[in-house]
Structures are given as structure tokens and as C-alpha cells.
Amino acid sequence: xxxxxxxxxxxxxxxxxxxxxxxxxxxxxxxxxxxxxxxxxxxxxxxxxxxxxxxxxxxxxxxxxxxxxxxxxxxxxxxxxxxxxxxxxxxxxxxxxxxxxxxxxxxxxxxxxxxxxxxxxxxxxxxxxxxxxxxxxxxxxxxxxxxxxxxxxxxxxxxxxxxxxxxxxxxxxxxxxxxxxxxxxxxxxxxxxxxxxxxxxxxxxxxxxxxxxxxxxxxxxxxxxxxxxxxxxxxxxxxxxxxxxxxxxxxxxxxxxxxxxxxxxxxxxxxxxxxxxxxxxxxxxxxxxxxxxxxxxxxxxxxxxxxxxxxxxxxxxxxxxxxxxxxxxxxxxxxxxxxxxxxxxxxxxxxxxxxxxxxxxxxxxxxxxxxxxxxxxxxxxxxxxxxxxxxxxxxxxxxxxxxxxxxxxxxxxxxxxxxxxxxxxxxxxxxxxxxxxxxxxxxxxxxxxxxxxxxxxxxxxxxxxxxxxxxxxxxxxxxxxxxxxxxxxxxxxxxxxxxxxxxxxxxxxxxxxxxxxxxxxxxxxxxxxxxxxxxxxxxxxxxxxxxxxxxxxxxxxxxxxxxxxxxxxxxxxxxxxxxxxxxxxxxxxxxxxxxxxxxxxxxxxxxxxxxxxxxxxxxxxxxxxxxxxxxxxxxxxxxxxxxxxxxxxxxxxxxxxxxxxxxxxxxxxxxxxxxxxxxxxxxxxxxxxxxxxxxxxxxxxxxxxxxxxxxxxxxxxxxxxxxxxxxxxxxxxxxxxxxxxxxxxxxxxxxxxxxxxxxxxxxxxxxxxxxxxxxxxxxxxxxxxxxxxxxxxxxxxxxxxxxxxxxxxxxxxxxxxxxxxxxxxxxxxxxxxxxxxxxxxxxxxxxxxxxxxxxxxxxxxx
RNA sequence: GCGAGAGUGGCGGAACUGGUAGACGCACCGGUCUUAGAAGCCGGAGGCAUUGCCGUGGGGGUUCGAGUCCCCCCUCUCGCACCA
Numbered sequence: 001x002x003x004x005x006x007x008x009x010x011x012x013x014x015x016x017x018x019x020x021x022x023x024x025x026x027x028x029x030x031x032x033x034x035x036x037x038x039x040x041x042x043x044x045x046x047x048x049x050x051x052x053x054x055x056x057x058x059x060x061x062x063x064x065x066x067x068x069x070x071x072x073x074x075x076x077x078x079x080x081x082x083x084x085x086x087x088x089x090x091x092x093x094x095x096x097x098x099x100x101x102x103x104x105x106x107x108x109x110x111x112x113x114x115x116x117x118x119x120x121x122x123x124x125x126x127x128x129x130x131x132x133x134x135x136x137x138x139x140x141x142x143x144x145x146x147x148x149x150x151x152x153x154x155x156x157x158x159x160x161x162x163x164x165x166x167x168x169x170x171x172x173x174x175x176x177x178x179x180x181x182x183x184x185x186x187x188x189x190x191x192x193x194x195x196x197x198x199x200x201x202x203x204x205x206x207x208x209x210x211x212x213x214x215x216x217x218x219x220x221x222x223x224x225x226x227x228x229x230x231x232x233x234x235x236x237x238x239x240x241x242x243x244x245x246x247x248x249x250x251x252x253x254x255x256x257x258x259x260x261x262x263x264x265x266x267x268x269x270x271x272x273x274x275x276x277x278x279x280x281x282x283x284x285x286x287x288x289x290x291x292x293x294x295x296x297x298x299x300x301x302x303x304x305x306x307x308x309x310x311x312x313x314x315x316x317x318x319x320x321x322x323x324x325x326x327x328x329x330x331x332x333x334x335x336x337x338x339x340x341x342x343x344x345x346x347x348x349x350x351x352x353x354x355x356x357x358x359x360x361x362x363x364x365x366x367x368x369x370x371x372x373x374x375x376x377x378x379x380x381x382x383x384x385x386x387x388x389x390x391x392x393x394x395x396x397x398x399x400x401x402x403x404x405x406x407x408x409x410x411x412x413x414x415x416x417x418x419x420x421x422x423x424x425x426x427x428x429x430x431x432x433x434x435x436x437x438x439x440x441x442x443x444x445x446x447x448x449x450x451x452x453x454x455x456x457x458x459x460x461x462x463x464x465x466x467x468x469x470x471x472x473x474x475x476x477x478x479x480x481x482x483x484x485x486x487x488x489x490x491x492x493x494x495x496x497x498x499x500x501x502x503x504x505x506x507x508x509x510x511x512x513x514x515x516x517x518x519x520x521x522x523x524x525x526x527x528x529x530x531x532x533x534x535x536x537x538x539x540x541x542x543x544x545x546x547x548x549x550x551x552x553x554x555x556x557x558x559x560x561x562x563x564x565x566x567x568x569x570x571x572x573x574x575x576x577x578x579x580x581x582x583x584x585x586x587x588x589x590x591x592x593x594x595x596x597x598x599x600x601x602x603x604x605x606x607x608x609x610x611x612x613x614x615x616x617x618x619x620x621x622x623x624x625x626x627x628x629x630x631x632x633x634x635x636x637x638x639x640x641x642x643x644x645x646x647x648x649x650x651x652x653x654x655x656x657x658x659x660x661x662x663x664x665x666x667x668x669x670x671x672x673x674x675x676x677x678x679x680x681x682x683x684x685x686x687x688x689x690x691x692x693x694x695x696x697x698x699x700x701x702x703x704x705x706x707x708x709x710x711x712x713x714x715x716x717x718x719x720x721x722x723x724x725x726x727x728x729x730x731x732x733x734x735x736x737x738x739x740x741x742x743x744x745x746x747x748x749x750x751x752x753x754x755x756x757x758x759x760x761x762x763x764x765x766x767x768x769x770x771x772x773x774x775x776x777x778x779x780x781x782x783x784x785x786x787x788x789x790x791x792x793x794x795x796x797x798x799x800x801x802x803x804x805x806x807x808x809x810x811x812x813x814x815x816x817x818x819x820x821x822x823x824x825x826x827x828x829x830x831x832x833x834x835x836x837x838x839x840x841x842x843x844x845x846x847x848x849x850x851x852x853x854x855x856x857x858x859x860x861x862x
Numbered sequence: 863g864c865g866a867g868a869g870u871g872g873c874g875g876a877a878c879u880g881g882u883a884g885a886c887g888c889a890c891c892g893g894u895c896u897u898a899g900a901a902g903c904c905g906g907a908g909g910c911a912u913u914g915c916c917g918u919g920g921g922g923g924u925u926c927g928a929g930u931c932c933c934c935c936c937u938c939u940c941g942c943a944c945c946a
Contacts, residue, residue, distance in 0.1 A: 236866055236941080243863090243865080246945065269946060283946090320863095320944065357946045366944050434944050495880070499918045556940085663887070665875055669868090670939085677874065680887050683901090735886035742886095805882030810927045813880050839913090850926050856881040860926050 028653020028687035032768040045140040053094035057859040061554030070133040077553040077591035086764040090789035098528035100147035105517040112480040149520025156471035157537035159452040183270030184484030191561040232587040246435020253428035258330040267353030272414035275401035276381035277358035283350035284308040294328030336425040339506040362387040390407040446489040448514030524570040529846040533685035548663035556590040591669040598627040608640025632672040656682040662730035692777035706751035715796035756789035806831045807858040808840040
């Protein structure tokens with residue numbers, strides 16, 4: 001056995017390499033604590049508005065502070081934004097870099113239910129842990145601006161925003177089909193339901209009709225779509241939001257129900273296929289169903305509807321097999337005047353469009369399958385396919401469509417014509433619908449912002465609370481469990497619920513539902529601009545200065561939830577005149593996940609990391625010869641591969657962790673944590689230390705003039721590192737720094753003109769190290785944070801000689817070193833001297849020479 | 863099924879507008895130091911083969927030249943999933 005197994009999993013941890021007795025060396029524990037204290041004392045990162053300076057607002061998605069503390073996943077994004085902030089400060093930007101906590105939510109409440117710990121208490125503790133851990137990583141946050149969504153001074157304004165939404169008619173109560181999770185005792189938003197299960201806990205979710213608070217996000221659909229074209233976000237995320245909003249253009253068409261005064265409305269994107277509509281399909285929940293069903297069909301219809309509503313969303317989608325029942329009623333096709341049957345089927349969704357469709361089996365795959373299943377007529381109304389074999393959804397010309405025969409469907413031409421006709425004949429109208437629904441804005445839970453309204457006995461809202469009545473604080477309780485009735489625990493607190501309202505002189509009741517977790521996080525970026533203001537949610541002058549966010553770093557899992565809600569609130573606040581910008585986040589980047597290694601025995605059993613040892617680059621089960629397979633996957637307790645930043649920092653220091661995180665790979669991609677790789681970066685910092693300090697920890701800097709070679713090294717690095725931070729290619733920036741340190745050690749570089757810029761280039765990544773090198777190593781007094789970023793000389797940053805490949809017939813046969821701008825004749829002459837090239841040219845006739853100065857020389861021969 | 867993204871050494875990953883594939887790091891091998899080991903330092907290294915050949919998931923194409931551009935296919939990851 002050659003080396004210790006991954007030391008993170010050993011107890012007690014072995015001392016870091018190089019910390020042997022007597023040797024003075026890089027000591028991260030000492031310097032990191034010292035500089036963190038120093039930054040705190042000096043208020044180095046406190047941001048102040050300064051109109052004379054260009055601002056830069058870098059925002060991290062604030063964490064939900066779980067009791068378990070920080071996970072290595074958190075620093076992945078936080079480190080990247082911190083590097084950018086430190087770089088921007090050196091460039092002279094006025095940087096706002098705040099941090100806070102998304103501290104309302106289910107986990108703390110679940111803990112309260114399970115263990116009886118009040119959420120206020122467990123949240124405060126978790127928050128202290130997070131703050132301590134984040135500070136220990138040396139992030140340059142302005143801690144004076146910290147916010148926490150469960151703080152009454154904060155949620156006062158969340159509640160205030162709710163009252164604004166209510167006044168604008170954007171917050172309303174409605175009987176709606178909601179995602180009810182019985183296990184959690186609450187409703188969930190669509191984005192909190194994944195595959196028919198709750199995002200948190202994976203409990204089953206069913207569709208239920210309930211009276212709920214809703215936010216009319218659909219009213220902002222067009223602006224939410226339009227804004228996507230103005231912001232610098234990943235394409236995948238913008239596309240995902242577009243899909244989620246799901247805009248479609250079409251027509252609403254009226255169908256008379258034969259022999260009744262009922263009217264059924266359908267939404268269709270293909271009004272040009274109206275002549276082919278041979279039946280209607282209505283969602284089982286549709287209220288018209290009960291009215292139109294004939295006596296003969298009543299039993300079958302009711303049975304089907306009941307079965308459909310009992311199914312969860314997931315079950316309903318599990319089978320694509322078409323099912324349905326004829327209601328017995330007939331509708332009149334407004335185009336042909338012919339009676340067509342009306343069916344109910346669960347492939348039609350009540351929440352979308354009008355909850356009823358005209359089925360055109362000839363030109364819609366789903367309708368075609370349904371028609372086949374139930375032997376309903378199929379009519380061809382668009383040329384180009386064989387509707388007896390399959391639905392033809394493509395383009396063609398209208399046929400069997402009366403006056404429209406021959407109209408081409410391409411480019412929506414026929415569609416527009418038919419809609420015009422429908423409007424003229426008052427049979428229907430042009431309409432746009434959206435796939436996304438209004439936002440269910442209530443949870444039947446305790447640990448959230450109380451909704452600031454007063455209601456009468458019937459549950460009708462009498463008034464919202466005025467600003468001077470806010471915050472409406474959460475009353476203390478000892479019973480956190482949702483009541484079995486589908487009400488929140490607040491409903492049991494009758495003293496709190498019943499109010500003698502002085503303003504109206506009436507006996508009123510408080511709302512007992514609370515807001516969802518996404519409420520507080522939908523505007524926190526504004527509060528950071530003016531966190532202590534108790535008169536306004538954020539002074540306009542402050543948000544005008546700092547907003548919009550210039551760089552927002554956070555996980556891709558918030559693509560549609562948080563990132564869509566925040567955009568909506570920003571628009572509402574803009575309409576209120578409270579903010580200037582239409583979009584809150586100018587540039588968005590998603591960090592990838594830090595994955596763990598998963599070890600398995602040949603029979604596929606998982607072996608926790610603590611029981612793994614490495615030998616000769618292979619993994620074995622500790623103390624055996626059982627070789628293990630290695631795969632990458634989620635970090636999870638189950639695999640025993642969760643890495644805690646505290647442990648890493650204890651061994652290697654925060655700087656090494658930061659450098660390793662940056663070095664692992666591109667910010668956006670998922671990458672596996674490898675403790676050995678971590679050690680590599682720690683060792684690099686130790687080597688870098690030796691550039692600045694000798695064996696007795698004395699500074700090595702001299703005022704010697706650097707050689708040209710040394711200057712070239714550092715100028716190239718200044719150029720590369722700056723450019724890489726701009727593009728967030730932090731891994732290649734670190735590679736460059738490796739090269740500089742290697743070369744400077746080899747050249748025994750001590751020149752101040754080289755070491756000062758090197759310390760500065762290291763500073764964004766390993767700030768404590770850099771401060772120590774800058775202060776103690778280079779004798780600088782004021783800290784490195786605001787030292788102006790070094791400038792490079794283009795002439796020195798570019799080599800004037802280059803080594804290029806020499807090819808014969810496209811195959812590399814040698815290389816030559818030339819001046820970058822050497823002419824072709826020189827290049828050819830030099831290349832002919834290279835033996836491998838000469839050998840391949842021998843006896844051949846030169847046809848052509850391809851020469852790209854500084855790039856390639858290629859001889860084409862016969 | 864639809865949409866998006868990705869396949870490069872043993873591993874993580876580099877490669878500017880097409881121009882010496884494998885930078886940098888890990889692991890590995892050799893040397894040095896040491897009683898020995900660890901760490902450090904110096905050096906090696908894609909594969910096969912002793913002048914050469916093959917190599918960026920596979921197959922075709924464009925080009926003097928392809929990881930990069932075009933066409934077809936395979937695999938993986940992530941979304942969405944009867945949205946009318």
C-alpha cells in the first residue's frame with residue numbers, strides 16, 4: 001500500500017503534507033483567519049453608492065439554510081462570482097456583492113413537527129452555521145447587507161408587495177384545480193411537482209379543486225416572453241421559459257349543442273381544419289358535461305369522470321392509450337352545419353385552453369388515435385397525406401372545406417383567412433393561449449409569510465392590511481402540524497385569527513394560509529440595494545444605481561420557478577414606479593453540480609468512500625483485493641460520498657478549496673470531486689508560496705530588473721488571466737498561474753515587477769494567500785483588494801518567435817521556430833533544414849506551399 | 863416521442879475566427895534526497911511499433927489541412943411529455 005486513502009474520510013485527519021516539524025511554510029489556517037478578521041475590521045467589502053464609479057452587481061442565489069450546513073455544491077457558484085467581484089474591484093468597479101438566506105420553507109417546519117424545535121430557533125441556528133461557513137471561505141460579501149426572508153423587517157415588504165398585487169387585481173382567490181400533497185398537507189406550485197410527486201420529499205400529488213390564492217402571472221405572459229430577447233442568459237434557460245409559458249396562437253370557436261341552448265367553446269391552433277372536425281372532446285371535469293349528457297349516457301359518463309378525477313396527474317399520463325365516453329349530445333359544426341358527437345376523454349386537459357377541443361382526426365395524431373379507437377369518422381381536409389393511414393399534420397391545401405378549397409396552409413395563410421371569416425360570421429375569434437397557469441400562491445403551512453388580508457365570515461376579502469399595519473408577524477405556536485382539514489396550523493390560533501378591525505369596525509378573520517417559499521426570493525435582489533430602509537422596500541435612487549444585476553450565478557433547477565417569478569414581480573414593481581428596469585438579471589450563469597464518486601463491488605454493491613482505499617491508481621475495498629468500479633454521480637448520504645467544506649478547509653485551507661473549485665472544469669458543467677485533485681492545488685499554493693518567501697519565511701522580493709523572459713511570462717499571464725475571468729474560464733486561468741509559478745521557481749525570479757502582478761493575479765482565486773504575499777511578502781500596506789489590476793504590454797504578451805508545425809501533404813514532419821512575421825521564403829528555407837521534412841521532400845516535386853505566418857507551413861508535393 | 867446539450871489519454875480537462883491534438887492538474891513510471899517511508903526536487907509518458915503507422919463515439923464528405931465545418935448513424939445527460 002502506497003498512500004493513504006482519501007484523507008477527508010479518515011479520522012483523525014492526517015496533517016497536511018508539508019507541515020512537518022520545524023519547516024516554515026505556507027500555513028493557510030493562520031493567514032486565512034488573520035485576513036478574514038482584517039477585512040471585517042476594515043470593512044473592505046462594504047459597498048457604498050458612488051455615482052462617480054461604475055457599478056457592478058454580482059448576485060449569488062441565496063441558499064436555503066438547512067440544518068446540515070454548507071455542502072461543497074454551494075461554493076461551486078459562490079467561488080466563481082467571488083473571483084469576478086475581486087477582479088472587478090481591482091479594475092475600479094464599485095462592486096455590490098451581497099448574501100442572505102431564503103429562510104422560510106418546509107424543511108425547518110418539518111423539523112419542528114418531528115422534533116418540536118420551533119422553526120425560528122432552528123432557522124437562526126442554521127443561519128449562524130451558514131454565515132460562519134461562508135465567511136470561512138473568504139467570500140467578499142458585504143455582510144452589512146445580509147437579508148433573511150423570515151425576518152419580519154424583510155417580510156414586511158414581501159407582504160407589502162402582496163398588497164400591491166392585490167390592488168392591481170393580480171392576487172385573487174379562486175376555486176382551482178391544484179396540486180395537493182396530502183403527505184405535506186399543502187398545495188404545490190406546478191414547478192414544485194416533478195413526475196407527479198412533490199419536489200421536496202417525493203410524496204404523491206393529486207389534483208384537487210380548492211379555493212386558493214393565485215397570482216395572475218399569465219397577465220404578464222407577453223412581457224415575460226419579450227424580455228427574454230433582451231437579456232444575456234443561457235439559451236437553454238430562455239428556451240425553457242418560452243416552452244413553459246407555451247404561447248400558442250389560434251382561435252376560439254363556438255359550437256352550438258344540438259337541441260339545447262348550450263354553447264361549447266373550443267380553442268384550436270388549426271382553425272383551417274374546422275371542416276374536418278368530426279367530433280368534440282371535452283375534459284371530464286368540464287362543468288358543461290353534466291348539463292349536456294343524455295340520460296342514456298349519464299351512468300357511463302359519471303363513472304368515467306369519477307375515475308379520471310381520482311387519478312393523479314402521473315397516472316393520467318402513464319398510458320397513452322386513448323379512453324373516453326360518448327356524452328350522447330351532439331354539437332353542430334359551424335362550418336358544415338352537421339351534427340357531430342361530443343365525447344369526454346382525459347386526454348383533454350381542463351386547465352388548458354377552454355377545456356374542450358374540436359377533434360380533427362385527419363390532421364391531429366391524438367384525435368386520429370381516438371377516432372380509430374372509437375370508430376369515429378375521419379375526413380381529409382388538407383392535401384398531402386393519406387388520412388386512412390395516419391394523421392397528416394403537415395402543410396397542404398384545404399379541401400372538402402367549402403369556399404376555402406384550394407387555400408394553402410403554408411405560413412399560416414389559411415389559418416388567418418379562416419379566422420377572419422369566423423370573426424366576420426361571429427362564430428369565433430382570434431385568440432392566444434398559454435400553457436402555463438396562474439401561480440398558486442398559498443401554502444397550508446405555518447412557516448411562511450402570513451398573507452396580509454382580512455376576510456369576512458364567507459371568506460371574502462374585506463381589505464388588505466395597510467403599510468402601517470405591517471409586518472403581520474407569525475404568531476408563536478407549539479403545534480406546527482397542518483390540521484387534517486387542509487388548513488394551516490394558524491387556523492387553530494383563534495385569538496390571532498379573529499380580529500376586531502378598528503378600520504372597518506367589523507369582526508373579521510385573518511387568512512390562515514401562508515405564502516410559498518418563492519415569495520421572499522422573488523425580490524431579495526432589490527432589498528440588498530437598500531437593506532435597512534424601514535420606510536420603503538428599496539429607495540428608488542438605490543435600485544436605480546445598483547440594478548440590474550450584472551452577473552447572477554445560480555443553479556439551473558431554478559430555470560422556471562424562481563427566475564420566472566422574480567421577473568414577474570420586477571415588472572409589477574416597475575408598473576408601480578418602484579423600480580426602473582423591466583428585467584432584473586442582465587446576465588445569468590448556471591454553475592454545474594459537484595458530483596461525487598460512487599464505488600461499487602463487481603456485484604454492483606455500493607461501497608462508501610470511507611471503506612475505499614487506493615492502490616496503484618485503482619480502488620479496492622479496504623483491506624481486501626476486491627477491485628471496485630468507479631462512476632460519477634450525485635453526492636448523497638446513500639453513497640457515503642458527501643464532502644463537507646469545513647473538513648476540506650481544515651486540511652487544506654479555503655484558498656486551496658477555492659482554487660480547486662475553479663480549476664475543476666468549466667463553471668457550467670457538472671464535475672466530480674476528487675480529493676487527490678484538491679491536494680494538487682494545495683501543493684501548487686505551497687509552491688507559489690516559495691516564490692514569495694524563502695525557507696525561513698523571509699520575503700524573497702528584490703528590486704532587480706526583470707529579464708525579458710520574466711517580463712514576457714508575467715505579461716502573458718496578465719492578459720490571459722484577465723481575459724479568462726471575463727469569460728468565466730476560471731480553469732484555464734488557474735492553468736496559466738501554474739505555469740507562471742513553475743517558471744518563476746525555475747528562473748528563481750525575485751523581481752518586484754514580476755512578483756507584484758503575480759500576487760494580484762492570484763488574489764481573486766486565493767485572496768488570503770495573495771494578501772499575505774502582498775503585505776508580508778512585498779511590504780505593501782493597504783491590502784490587495786483595491787490595488788489597480790496590472791496592465792499588460794501587448795508586445796510583451798505576444799511572443800515574437802513562434803514554433804510552428806511543418807507538414808508535408810498535411811502530415812506533421814517537423815517543426816521550426818521562426819519570427820512570428822517571418823516571410824514564406826525564410827520559413828521554407830528553415831523548414832528544409834529539418835531532417836524529417838527534408839526526408840519527405842526528397843525526390844518529390846513541389847507543387848504548392850501553404851504558409852500561414854505563425855500557424856502552419858505545409859508542402860504539397862507530387 | 864419531442865426539445866436541448868455532450869462524447870478528446872487511466873481520470874478531470876486544454877485547443878483563438880479550421881492550422882504541431884492532449885496545455886494544466888491527478889494518477890502512473892524513473893531518478894534524487896532519506897536508515898526507510900512520506901513530502902520536496904529533477905525527468906518521462908496517447909496507443910502500437912525499434913526509421914513508421916494509428917489516433918478526438920462510428921461512417922461518409924468539403925479542404926493543402928478537420929476535435930473544430932456539412933450529411934448519416936450510435937451512445938449518454940438534462941428538460942418536456944396527450945397543451946389542442
